[in-house]
Amino acid sequence: MSFRREPNPNRNHPTHCPYCAGEDLYPNELSDFAWKCHECLRIFEVKFYGQDAPEQAPAPAKSTEQAYQESLAKHGYTEVLRKERHNDQR
Ligand SMILES: [Zn+2]
Numbered sequence: 001m002s003f004r005r006e007p008n009p010n011r012n013h014p015t016h017c018p019y020c021a022g023e024d025l026y027p028n029e030l031s032d033f034a035w036k037c038h039e040c041l042r043i044f045e046v047k048f049y050g051q052d053a054p055e056q057a058p059a060p061a062k063s064t065e066q067a068y069q070e071s072l073a074k075h076g077y078t079e080v081l082r083k084e085r086h087n088d089q090r
Pocket of ligand 1: 017018019020021022037038039040041042
């Protein structure tokens with residue numbers, strides 16, 4: 001299993017203590033992911049491990065120019081298509 005994103009302490013914070021459902025939570029200095037409940041005095045961690053990588057990733061998006069050129073070619077506007085980049089640079 002590989003993750004696309006590493007755990008990040010700045011993402012998703014608990015709104016309730018998992019032990020007493022208290023809402024008086026504060027970040028704790030024990031770790032970047034630790035929270036202290038001031039109602040039951042428990043310290044716990046909430047860590048978002050990331051998303052699992054999909055089996056098939058979508059193809060990378062085309063650049064605006066590339067998509068525009070393909071659209072022009074698809075609709076038959078071949079006379080306004082740009083030539084290859086190496087022909088434009090002189
Ligand atoms: Zn609590």
